[in-house]
Amino acid sequence: MKSKQLDVTTSLRSFFDLKDWQNRTLFFGGIYFLILLVLFVSQIIFIIPFLGWILGCFLLIGMMLASMAFGLYFEGYKLDIVRAVSQGKSMESVVYNSDYQRRIINGLKVTVATFIYFLPVVIIMSLSLAPLMFGSFVFGVSDAPCAGSNVPCAGDGTNSAAVLLAVLSSLFFYLAIFGMIIYQFVFRYTIQPGMLILFNREGKFSAMFRLREIMHFCRKNWVNLLLYLAITLIVGFIAGTLQIIAFFSLFICIGIVLLPIVLAVQITYQQHLDGFVIGEIDRLDRESKK
Numbered sequence: 093m094k095s096k097q098l099d100v101t102t103s104l105r106s107f108f109d110l111k112d113w114q115n116r117t118l119f120f121g122g123i124y125f126l127i128l129l130v131l132f133v134s135q136i137i138f139i140i141p142f143l144g145w146i147l148g149c150f151l152l153i154g155m156m157l158a159s160m161a162f163g164l165y166f167e168g169y170k171l172d173i174v175r176a177v178s179q180g181k182s183m184e185s186v187v188y189n190s191d192y193q194r195r196i197i198n199g200l201k202v203t204v205a206t207f208i209y210f211l212p213v214v215i216i217m218s219l220s221l222a223p224l225m226f227g228s229f230v231f232g233v234s235d236a237p238c239a240g241s242n243v244p245c246a247g248d249g250t251n252s253a254a255v256l257l258a259v260l261s262s263l264f265f266y267l268a269i270f271g272m273i274i275y276q277f278v279f280r281y282t283i284q285p286g287m288l289i290l291f292n293r294e295g296k297f298s299a300m301f302r303l304r305e306i307m308h309f310c311r312k313n314w315v316n317l318l319l320y321l322a323i324t325l326i327v328g329f330i331a332g333t334l335q336i337i338a339f340f341s342l343f344i345c346i347g348i349v350l351l352p353i354v355l356a357v358q359i360t361y362q363q364h365l366d367g368f369v370i371g372e373i374d375r376l377d378r379e380s381k382k
Contacts, residue, residue: 097315097319098319106183116364120363121355121360123162124356130154130155133151135148164196167199167202168191168195169195169363171199172191173363174289177368177375178375202288205297205301206284208301213275217269281321285373286309289373290309309377313377316376320370
C-alpha cells in the first residue's frame with residue numbers, strides 16, 4: 093500500500109506555525125553569526141605581528157572547532173525533529189537548547205555515515221586528478237622549446253598525442269565532477285531521507301547502511317520524495333532571491349541589518365523544514381502499514 097501524499101502547504105509553513113520560531117532563529121542564527129564574527133576578527137588580528145598571529149591562530153582554531161560542534165549539534169537537533177514529527181508530535185515539543193552531548197554524538201554518527209557513502213566518490217575524484225596532472229605534464233613537456241630556439245623539441249606526432257592525452261584526461265576529470273554532482277543530488281533526496289529515518293527508528297549506526305531497506309522505502313514513497321525535492325527547490329529559489337536583495341541593500345545600509353536576518357531565518361527554516369518533511373514522510377509511511 094502506497095503512503096499518503098505529503099501536504100506541501102503545511103510543510104512550507106510548519107516552521108512559522110511555531111510559537112517560538114523567533115527564539116529558535118535567534119538561537120541558531122545568533123550562534124552562526126557569532127562564529128562568523130569571531131572568524132572575521134581573527135583575520136584582522138593577523139595584521140598585528142607576533143602577538144596578533146598567536147591570538148589569531150587560537151581564535152581561528154577555536155572557531156573552527158566551534159563551527160564543527162555547532163554543525164553536529166544542528167544535525168542532531170534535526171534528527172529529534174524527524175523523530176517527533178514521525179510520532180505525530182509537534183516540533184514545539186523539541187527543545188532547541190538542550191541535550192547538547194547526545195545531539196552532537198548523533199550528528200557525528202550521521203556525518204560519519206554520510207562520509208562513508210561519499211568515500212567512493214572521493215576516491216574516484218582523486219583518481220581522476222592523476223591522469224589530468226599527467227596529461228598536463230606530458231603536454232607541457234612536448235610543447236617545451238629546445239634550448240636556444242622557439243620551436244618545440246618534440247615532433248608533430250608526439251605533440252598531437254600529448255594534446256589528445258590532455259583532452260581525454262580533462263574529459264575524464266569533468267565527467268567525474270558531473271557524476272559527483274548527480275550522485276550528491278540522488279543521495280540528498282533518496283538515500284539520506286531513508287538513512288535518517290532508519291537511524292531514528294532503531295537508533296543503530298548500522299541501520300543507515302541497510303541499502304535494501306532504504307531503496308524499498310524510496311520506491312514506496314517516491315511521490316513524497318519528489319514533493320520533497322520540489323519543496324526544497326521552491327525554498328531554495330526564494331531564499332536565493334532574498335539573499336540577493338539583502339546583499340544589494342548593503343549599498344544603502346539597510347543590508348547591514350537585513351542580510352543577517354535573512355541568513356539567520358534561512359538556515360533555521362531550512363533545517364526545520366528538512367526535519368519536518370522527512371519526519372512527515374516517515375509518519376505517512378507508518379500509517380500506510382496499519
